Amino acid sequence: MENNLEEKEITTKLKLINAFTKNKDIFTPSRGNLIRWYICGPTVYDSPHLGHARTYVSFDIVRRVLENYFGYQVTYVMNITDIDDKIINKAKETKMEVSDACKIITKKYETEFFEAMDNLNVQRPTFTTRVTNYVEKIVTFIEKLMEKGFAYESEGSVYFDLVKYRENFKHPNFVNESAINEETEQLENIYKKKNKIDFVLWKKSKEGEPVYNSPWGEGRPGWHIECSAMASDLFKDGLDIHSGGCDLAFPHHENEIAQSQAFLNSNLWCPYFLHSGHLSIDGLKMSKSLKNFITVEESLKNFTPRQLRILFLNTNWWAPMTYKLESMEYSKKIEAKLMNFISISDSFIKNSEIEDNFKNVTDQDSMILEILENTKISIHEAFCDSINTFKVLTAILNLITVIHQKIENLSIRVIYVAKQYVVSILNLLGVVEEKKGFDSLDQDVLKLVCDFRANVRK
Structure with a gap:
């Protein structure tokens, strides 16, 4: 039997379900047994829920198998989004200055997130990056895109020229080509853009919002540029794996690919995108916006971390699952x-x-x-x-x-x-x-x- 096992190990290669190609692809990192992995972390404006647990426990399992079964050396980077519309909106609900409230909110929920992950036995990332610590490098990233002709300023904001990008680079589509890029902007911003599908890299500040200095005036980074700039700072010439929930496929991951490939002048920034399936409850995706979520803290009052991990093991990481x-x-x-x-x-x-x-x-x-x-x-x-x-x-x-x-x-x-x-x-x-x-x-x-x-x- 031992010889049969050895033969299997020689002839059977690791394949991963790859959202980038929509295939199950043989996994071949670009640097031998070294893996450069970036995972989209939480936006810290509320308590972590079981939808978060499903994503981060699932990819913790994938990481453990890659490291401890297949013998890869993984550098695992996760970001913390601590500048975002959702954070600002929550801060406006308080009686404090918005900037001060944002700091208190993000510190509170970042701490909650890591406590929840520790309780769920999720390994800490090799590196964790916060958007607020990267604003200067994000500005530099945007400036380089402008120098290359892939970004333009309009009335204090900066947009990515997606039409010009597609004329120069191969661009994967996680969704149908007919889908329209929807940003969390006012509808009026559409008329400030060259093309309807262009997306924002730098948002001009509004009264009462946190602001940061830039060559285009005070403002803050757009959502998509944050991950591209942070990933490129740690992994200069690209990634092996990018992961996150399947709801991030479009527009977030598509736009990340566009920015990063334009920045690097490359048609392949990251060859493997791993998307975890939705966690649903009562037939609907569990999410904060639908107010149908169960927090990790609430769940751990009734079930052990091990029971939750077994729940996620019993459904493959890429498949949708229903919490019952x-x-x-x-x-x-x-x-x-x-x-x-x-x-x-x-x-x-x-x-x-x-x-x-x-x-x-x-x-x-x-x-x-x-x-x-x-x-x-x-x-x-x-x-x-x-x-x-x-x-x-x-x-x-x-x-x-x-x-x-x-x-x-x-x-x-x-x-x-x-x-x-x-x-x-x-x-x-x-x-x-x-x-x-x-x-x-x-x-x-x-x-x-x-x-x-x-x-x-x-």
Whole structure:
């Protein structure tokens, strides 16, 4: 079986579902085993909700697999958007000066976001960038686009000339060509632009808003330019992976590509775009604008971080999913089955005698070892299949079911080897690393172990 696994590793290559090409593509980073990855971070104007959790936990899982299974070295950069219309609108609801309120709001919700991610066992980015720390470099980025003829000033704002860009560069479309670029601008701004589809790079300031200096007067950066400038500052000549929720595909990621390719004079700024699927509730996308969201903090009052991670593992990162209490109950059952297996295996191992390690392999042992090797092959193929966590989790659960049925007749070494493999995969996926939410589960598992051992003795 070992030779078969080696053969699979040689012939099976990692493929990723790529929104850029709309295909499942073989993953080939431009610098060997080094990956340059930029993920769109949160706009910090409210508490993080389960839609955020779905995106960042899912890409945390993808990152862990790339690093710890495939052996890539990942530089993972995430931005914090702390200049935005939504932040300004929230600040205007207070009785404070808007600029002061914006600082308080963004600090509060940035802190909440990282606390939520820590509680969900999401690894911190290699680098985190804030828009407010990058305004000067954003201005420089815009100036270079203007020098190249791809941007123009109009009445104190600066726009990207998308028509001229498309005359010079290949431009992917995440949506149909007929779609019209809709910015969060006043309709009157359309008449300040050369072309209806041009988008804003620098917004002229309005009374009472936070302002920053620029060659075009006081204003603030547009949404799309922020990510392009920050990504290009850390990754000078392009990325390997860009990720975010599928709702960012258009216009945000399309416009990022346009700005960045024009800036670099390149037809390929980033070859792989990974978009996580929507999280829906009651048939609608979970979002703050629809006011149908459940915050991470609220969810963690009822469910453990591990149960939420299992929920997301049970649906592939690119697929849409629906949040239901029934789904959470199923995640709890999966969690109990996984932890039950580990605890029962540990109990058998702990209570074994030294001589048990030297017993001959039985037919039952051989059967389980063969199933284990086939499971390893299946899981390898699943990881290569765009990191298909649904297949991985299914394979682990099937293995556990078979071992559980035979465990009383298996040698200690076989139990140990199988348990170690299961733990290694769960550890790889971030399932067995959390530090919170264990106490009540451990008590349940201990009872299950005692009940199980009592039953098998009857």
